[in-house]
Amino acid sequence: MTLPTPRTLAEKVWDDHVVRRADGEPDLLYIDLHLVHEVTSPQAFEGLRLTDRPVRRPDLTIATEDHNIPTLDIDKPIADPVSRAQVDALRANCAEFGVRLHSLGDVEQGIVHVVGPQLGLTQPGMTVVCGDSHTSTHGAFGALAFGIGTSEVEHVLATQTLPQAKPKTMAVTVNGQLPPGVTAKDLVLTLIAQETTGGGQGYVVEYRGETIETLSMEGRMTICNMSIEWGAKAGLIAPDETTLDYLHGRPHAPTGSDWDAAVAYWRTLVTDVDATFDREVVIDASAVTPFVTWGTNPGQGVPLGDSVPSPDDFDTDAERVAAERALEYMGLTAGTRMRDIAVDTVFVGSCTNGRIEDLRAAADIMRGRKVADSVRMLVVPGSARVRLQAEDEGLDIIFKEAGAEWRGAGCSMCLGMNPDQLTPGERSASTSNRNFEGRQGKGGRTHLVSPLVAAATAVTGRLTAPADVQAQV
């Protein structure tokens, strides 16, 4: 008898979903959960209509409106005609094909990657796809979750499967304790700066180690969410007690004997001791400090205590050219202390940092403090439920009393497809995930930060560590 080959977590989840394996073909994988939103789905549904195909498993599909919906006056018709057409198309398509939809104004509406976990639909050992690159968020539960394109959306709608070439595996082991005031966001920004935006390309990354084990589900989602920002296909974390506690009692979590059967399976979802990864990276969490970006990709970041780097600091020509171009776009001079950079807008929200824990963290800083006169602060909950929960806890009052705007749920300024945008030259500290040129509005300049740094920055009007404002009490 031969012993089974030791496998990584990602390999176990993969193997459990192979519908068909044949020489010279990619594996055909079964998809357990398909999340749909208004921007990448209209042509997929039309493709079904043109070929007269039904949605194979509406019961494994769920839709929400998030990318381009307004976060103000959500009871009024959407003003922008392109956005309205996309939302109307989604509503008509979901009705026609029997897909459950959470529309604007519905209590379960929100950013897809916030809604899935919150409903308990995202569970360990599942395959989860969505026409959106930040689908990696769901990996926090030990699911294999990745973004797909519109023709793949149609493929999954029609077949509930997807042909996929097997990715390589990587382990990122994080040891030690994050210092106070340092969050999962700082950790992942540090990792991306170290590995560069292409470092994860071709890999499914498993995050593990004592630091990861002590993170909340929200913190784990923040890390997995940003996997795509260093090029990884997906990021995932083995399920543990924290995962079970989060899931237990959620609307779609299993109950009774199903729960026991599920837990028994979930406990097998760990990387075997002798399994090998194609690549391994180790990080010391105790050395991480509040981290912010200075450039136009998520890998162009430094500790908040540092200064804007000079293009000469980089090793390769490509990096030097990229740095030069980024500094010009960002309107920054090498050597400027990050702490001296003044911002016009602070955005707290997105699928990276728009969950209840993020809002609590930001509110803790804002409590009894004011948003600086020069700053506009937008707080956009990741989902309608998060908004309700926050209002239950009085967080909205804290933000409003501080002078921040309290909004409805959606992607909002994360990608500026709705009216929440930066104007040309405007500078933001944003808890979202992409600082690309024009991402938050044409000509807008984005610094990616944690919710704590965002709040502290709102108070002083300059990039600020939480400890700086807390020391002033």
Added chain:
Amino acid sequence: MDKFTSHTGTALPLRRSNVDTDQIIPAVYLKRITRSGFEDGLFAAWRNDPDFVLNQPQYDGASILIAGPDFGTGSSREHAVWALTNYGFKVVLSSRFGDIFRSNSGKAGLLTALVEQPVIDQLWSLVETDPSTEVTVDLENLVVKANSFSARFEIDDYTRWRLLEGLDDIGITLGHEGEIALYEARRAAFKPATQESAQQADIAGKPSVEAALSQPA
């Protein structure tokens, strides 16, 4: 997708080389939420010119495009293929195609037949002399014929098979339905469902945020 064995129709001579996908369908049309109705955007920049071949009534109803070399280069937009098929084209003949365009075409049921440039020249002169000339593109035998003229064309075996069988990517996967159903039969019962069954999709009537907020806590 319909099976493609052989197609006979009239042809449109497009005496231009290097027609990239931006010229086939300009970027402004990409904002649409459909994958049909792109025929009005086909070669949009040239359609204002009454002399442009697509505007000449003698070529109305043409279903075979006889194109110059390097047809379909440039951006990977699938809309370029949709614009051609929406307009009614079934076949494009050229001596050189953009790679991505060609692969997108195969997936969407548009036959891209590769021939030598002299074949194109010959076909151009035939259909320009008599626009009602019927051209036959026989995929089974890899032959293009018009009047007494005939020539061989090339297409890779895999794309040819897909077209002959009328299979798109989804069709190929649905060919493995049995395996999908077997997998579904052994999926764990504890896996979540978004709704009990398709019919129960409750689009309206969900409690709204505003309603929930007005409830006493």
